[in-house]
Amino acid sequence: MISVRWFLLWYLLLAVLLTTVLACITQSGFNLAAIAALTGGVAAGDIAATVWFDLTHFSLTYAPIALVNLLIVAVLLHYLPLLRRYWLAAVLGAVVLYLMLLLINTIAPMPTLIAATRSGGGLISMLLCSSAGMLGYTWLLKRRKYYA
Template sequence: MIVVRWHRLKYLLPAVLLVTVLASITQSCFNLAAIAALSGNIPIADIVATMWFDLTHFSLTYAPIVLINLLLSSILLHILPLSRGYFLACLLGAALLYAMVLIINTLVPMPTLIAATRSAAGLLSMMLCSSAGMALYLWLFKRRPANG
């Protein structure tokens, strides 16, 4: 029988926030690099405005993806005792994000929902963001009080 412990969500939510912010900035960087390749230099004001726009708009699309990804990763983390090490937890988070991106790209009619995942470097960057979130989750979870 699986027992749901809702208090574990308080360790998951900061990780979701971290991944969402990192992935939004990563998405902005890949988009800006593509634009710069076409048009040349981009003024710093436009770079900041683009990053802010992605933080306030793209993050709303990406946060539910991250939540599902990290929730599934954390459930697997607690089912598989061997994965309680940071490396394996980060690998689990990255692998599940990769699987989710493949599923999303299959279901969504446009070429890719997340522009950064169009290249191998972009996909790897997004997977590293997910790994950072799993590392934060595991770190917070291991530091919890004995009764928490």
């Protein structure tokens, strides 16, 4: 009989949710900054509406990317115990996302699938979102004493 540790899946889904929310807010910020540079400013109501729109629409595009990204890192952490340090997990989350974005941008018909990754600052911001999700996942596991 196979023993299933459901908390691993639950923690991974929480990390994906954290990563997706942070990435959607980051994407909104970069889009709004580009609009503000063209128009001279954006009203507070438009900012809130844009963030909400990205949370409800862009998240559907980004969540599968975050899931695959964090799943790859979670499997690596499970089988390679030396990587179970917070900073290594965060770096690994960013590196795997970077490699995924290179692959996605090669396959996607448009210049880049995620507008925020068109600049260096935006790319680093998205990588930090992935690192935050991986830190959350690792913290939850260490809190449970799974990786103690």
